Amino acid sequence: AQSVSQHNHHVILSEAASLELGCNYSYGGTVNLFWYVQYPGQHLQLLLKYFSGDPLVKGIKGFEAEFIKSKFSFNLRKPSVQWSDTAEYFCAVKQPGANNLFFGTGTRLTVIP
Amino acid sequence: DAGITQSPRYKITETGRQVTLMCHQTWSHSYMFWYRQDLGHGLRLIYYSAAADITDKGEVPDGYVVSRSKTENFPLTLESATRSQTSVYFCASSESEGLTQYFGPGTRLTVL
Numbered sequence: 001a002q003s004v005s006q007h008n009h010h011v012i013l014s015e016a017a018s019l020e021l022g023c024n025y026s027y028g029g030t031v032n033l034f035w036y037v038q039y040p041g042q043h044l045q046l047l048l049k050y051f052s053g054d055p056l057v058k059g060i061k062g063f064e065a066e067f068i069k070s071k072f073s074f075n076l077r078k079p080s081v082q083w084s085d086t087a088e089y090f091c092a093v094k095q096p097g098a099n100n101l102f103f104g105t106g107t108r109l110t111v112i113p
Numbered sequence: 114d115a116g117i118t119q120s121p122r123y124k125i126t127e128t129g130r131q132v133t134l135m136c137h138q139t140w141s142h143s144y145m146f147w148y149r150q151d152l153g154h155g156l157r158l159i160y161y162s163a164a165a166d167i168t169d170k171g172e173v174p175d176g177y178v179v180s181r182s183k184t185e186n187f188p189l190t191l192e193s194a195t196r197s198q199t200s201v202y203f204c205a206s207s208e209s210e211g212l213t214q215y216f217g218p219g220t221r222l223t224v225l
């Protein structure tokens with residue numbers, strides 16, 4: 001089974017600071033990669049995804065992520081965070097054609113105004 | 114645009130009782146999924162369904178039963194609830210195998 005590691009459990013930033021959240025996975029073959037966000041009291045929403053092609057993926061709300069195959073990583077970035085980015089962020093991985101989505105344990109981001 | 118809905122949103126029950134969590138989607142997606150979200154574990158797949166009358170186990174299926182008599186509904190039943198099943202349960206759906214999954218708002222279940 002896949003394992004997905006998000007080493008940052010809780011990140012606290014001031015508004016306008018840059019963000020990078022780490023995500024590493026264990027599977028050595030081709031993967032589909034996702035970042036989901038869960039705002040307080042809400043359901044998970046897809047931020048961005050990578051299936052193939054350009055390893056730098058742009059998502060909604062100014063987020064981007066870079067797939068680095070050699071490092072088994074898919075880190076999420078945003079150049080300047082806002083208070084409204086306060087949420088929990090989940091990295092998820094699956095094998096192409098498979099249905100089981102493996103999630104990391106999540107990173108809670110708190111942005112201080 | 115209802116999308117994917119879950120009911121109830123909150124439920125408190127007692128050990129040994131049967132509980133059914135409902136999931137309904139309006140997109141006619143073929144695939145539906147049930148996950149549980151626990152601190153320190155992220156989300157884990159309980160069961161999924163590829164189509165009506167086709168279901169399969171995920172990572173943590175023990176203690177749960179599912180059915181899919183209609184494409185749009187995918188109820189999850191805890192036949193005899195245990196305290197370890199206290200969790201937040203998310204339903205998801207996707208249009209086809211391997212594509213992006215879209216999540217419902219979740220059901221917070223507490224088993225006393």
